[in-house]
Amino acid sequence: MTKPVLVVGSVALDDIETLSSSRNDVVGGSAVYFSFAGSFFSNIRIVGVAGYDFPAETIEQMKTHNIDTEGLQLEKGKTFKWGGKYHEDMNGRDTLYTHLNVFENFSPQIPKNFKKTPYLFLGNIQPGLQLDVLKQIETPDFIALDTMNLWINEQKEELLEVIKQIDLLTINQTELADLTGIDNLMKGISYLHQELDLEYIIIKMGEYGAYLSYSSDPQTPEHALFFSPTFPVPFTVDPTGAGDCFAGGFMGYLAKTEELSFKNMKKALVYGNIMGSFGVQDFSVDKLLAINNKEIENRYTTLRQMVKI
Amino acid sequence: MTKPVLVVGSVALDDIETLSSSRNDVVGGSAVYFSFAGSFFSNIRIVGVAGYDFPAETIEQMKTHNIDTEGLQLEKGKTFKWGGKYHEDMNGRDTLYTHLNVFENFSPQIPKNFKKTPYLFLGNIQPGLQLDVLKQIETPDFIALDTMNLWINEQKEELLEVIKQIDLLTINQTELADLTGIDNLMKGISYLHQELDLEYIIIKMGEYGAYLSYSSDPQTPEHALFFSPTFPVPFTVDPTGAGDCFAGGFMGYLAKTEELSFKNMKKALVYGNIMGSFGVQDFSVDKLLAINNKEIENRYTTLRQMVKI
Numbered sequence: 001m002t003k004p005v006l007v008v009g010s011v012a013l014d015d016i017e018t019l020s021s022s023r024n025d026v027v028g029g030s031a032v033y034f035s036f037a038g039s040f041f042s043n044i045r046i047v048g049v050a051g052y053d054f055p056a057e058t059i060e061q062m063k064t065h066n067i068d069t070e071g072l073q074l075e076k077g078k079t080f081k082w083g084g085k086y087h088e089d090m091n092g093r094d095t096l097y098t099h100l101n102v103f104e105n106f107s108p109q110i111p112k113n114f115k116k117t118p119y120l121f122l123g124n125i126q127p128g129l130q131l132d133v134l135k136q137i138e139t140p141d142f143i144a145l146d147t148m149n150l151w152i153n154e155q156k157e158e159l160l161e162v163i164k165q166i167d168l169l170t171i172n173q174t175e176l177a178d179l180t181g182i183d184n185l186m187k188g189i190s191y192l193h194q195e196l197d198l199e200y201i202i203i204k205m206g207e208y209g210a211y212l213s214y215s216s217d218p219q220t221p222e223h224a225l226f227f228s229p230t231f232p233v234p235f236t237v238d239p240t241g242a243g244d245c246f247a248g249g250f251m252g253y254l255a256k257t258e259e260l261s262f263k264n265m266k267k268a269l270v271y272g273n274i275m276g277s278f279g280v281q282d283f284s285v286d287k288l289l290a291i292n293n294k295e296i297e298n299r300y301t302t303l304r305q306m307v308k309i
Numbered sequence: 310m311t312k313p314v315l316v317v318g319s320v321a322l323d324d325i326e327t328l329s330s331s332r333n334d335v336v337g338g339s340a341v342y343f344s345f346a347g348s349f350f351s352n353i354r355i356v357g358v359a360g361y362d363f364p365a366e367t368i369e370q371m372k373t374h375n376i377d378t379e380g381l382q383l384e385k386g387k388t389f390k391w392g393g394k395y396h397e398d399m400n401g402r403d404t405l406y407t408h409l410n411v412f413e414n415f416s417p418q419i420p421k422n423f424k425k426t427p428y429l430f431l432g433n434i435q436p437g438l439q440l441d442v443l444k445q446i447e448t449p450d451f452i453a454l455d456t457m458n459l460w461i462n463e464q465k466e467e468l469l470e471v472i473k474q475i476d477l478l479t480i481n482q483t484e485l486a487d488l489t490g491i492d493n494l495m496k497g498i499s500y501l502h503q504e505l506d507l508e509y510i511i512i513k514m515g516e517y518g519a520y521l522s523y524s525s526d527p528q529t530p531e532h533a534l535f536f537s538p539t540f541p542v543p544f545t546v547d548p549t550g551a552g553d554c555f556a557g558g559f560m561g562y563l564a565k566t567e568e569l570s571f572k573n574m575k576k577a578l579v580y581g582n583i584m585g586s587f588g589v590q591d592f593s594v595d596k597l598l599a600i601n602n603k604e605i606e607n608r609y610t611t612l613r614q615m616v617k618i
């Protein structure tokens with residue numbers, strides 16, 4: 001009964017510095033984190049571009065994890081490279097450099113076999129490319145989208161064009177303020193429901209958790225709200241990709257259970273938080289490669305217990 | 310069946326600047342915020358010192374709210390004054406000035422009628438004064454304590470002396486790191502349970518909510534965790550005193566229900582978050598003077614719903 005999920009996003013080799021350690025050329029990118037996290041729940045179809053330096057080992061690991069790599073374009077040149085340094089508290093970070101490399105001319109090509117994928121996640125790439133994907137795919141049952149300040153500020157028109165066609169937007173607090181011009185969380189959420197006609201909104205609160213807001217009728221200011229904290233881990237090694245692990249867990253669970261209700265999305269949000277909590281416990285997708293379903297279920301039970309009044 | 314709560318803390322006249330407005334000489338102080346918030350649940354006994362400039366109107370309002378002011382010392386001179394300016398996002402703030410005034414020589418005097426109070430909240434004042442209070446009072450059923458970086462860094466020995474005698478510590482994330490020398494939330498909590506023999510710990514996460522941790526046996530690393538988000542409000546006017554409103558709601562509910570179990574403390578924590586959410590909706594205790602029990606219960610129901618999976 002599990003349905004597949006298609007993700008389009010970045011594929012990267014990251015150089016990462018934290019206070020306690022640093023690593024170069026670790027496999028990353030939104031589509032990669034998403035795929036490994038989502039693969040615990042459903043079959044993931046990855047669409048992205050990597051250079052010839054991308055490790056074949058990772059592609060093998062994807063196949064082992066039931067991730068369909070037919071849409072992963074391998075091109076002559078170097079993989080997209082991001083260099084980042086985290087602040088002491090692991091929340092803030094500075095981008096040291098960004099080398100687009102083969103990502104510069106990326107044009108998503110959806111393989112024929114992928115065109116009917118019922119669950120679609122448009123990872124954080126240029127809104128124009130997200131639109132290209134929508135043109136190539138037959139209307140999915142559910143479309144979620146992630147974005148960032150860069151596109152909100154520089155390509156707002158295209159972004160609003162994509163948002164018109166989606167069911168769920170994931171966004172963080174500062175992006176919400178940039179997109180709506182409203183500083184207050186609740187007012188910003190109402191604005192998105194009413195002005196952009198969005199049915200579902202996820203506000204990612206980083207290490208604190210996430211809100212899910214649902215509006216059955218965007219014409220009214222009424223919307224139902226759910227909050228889940230993150231699963232607290234004893235040590236954060238590297239926060240890179242936590243939001244993408246979150247999205248992978250969320251979409252994977254939805255596709256696995258095939259129930260697009262607010263009630264089921266609450267559960268999906270909790271699974272999202274749990275996959276994010278695993279993601280930060282090691283560099284790259286290393287922790288995701290080391291866990292099993294039982295560990296995921298254990299955290300789900302614990303987190304459920306943790307919020308039960 | 311409601312039991313009284315004694316609070317010792319500051320009584321102040323604050324000058325407050327936020328991005329959208331500013332107000333001078335507004336009634337504040339930890340004991341004042343605590344008392345009004347707690348008064349919705351139980352009889353509060355306030356111990357503190359104010360100058361002759363403190364408004365008689367507030368003392369009348371306290372009496373109307375069933376707050377016993379016998380321990381509120383009124384002294385010749387000016388009330389403790391704090392001037393603060395909030396950052397744009399309302400989370401950070403700068404202290405512009407602090408004039409101790411009559412607070413400088415404050416020596417808490419517990420009235421005879423208060424000596425048997427079963428619930429005690431030691432607000433954020435010098436640890437030496439908190440110890441003085443403990444010496445004057447017959448062993449209460451439950452003692453909670455709040456503190457701040459200043460005392461952690463400058464009077465750690467006295468603070469640890471007080472902590473030995475309490476049941477619950479409220480602390481925020483940076484204070485936790487300062488007190489334990491540990492940057493990670495979960496590890497810091499374990500340390501407090503085991504090294505300081507604390508049964509209950511509340512980690513105040515500001516606008517995000519609060520954790521409650523319970524260790525039935527501090528000799529083991531096991532501890533039960535509960536998290537409640539804050540109640541999201543459509544507009545934050547002034548965050549001053551939110552933590553004290555939180556504490557007042559928490560302690561007031563405990564004293565009202567007289568059940569010192571982890572289960573009941575979870576509910577108390579939710580009521581704490583709710584009282585904090587009212588506190589920030591206006592300057593001073595103005596919003597607390599304008600609400601009723603029904604509004605509190607409505608938020609409780611909504612918040613409960615908001616976290617239900």
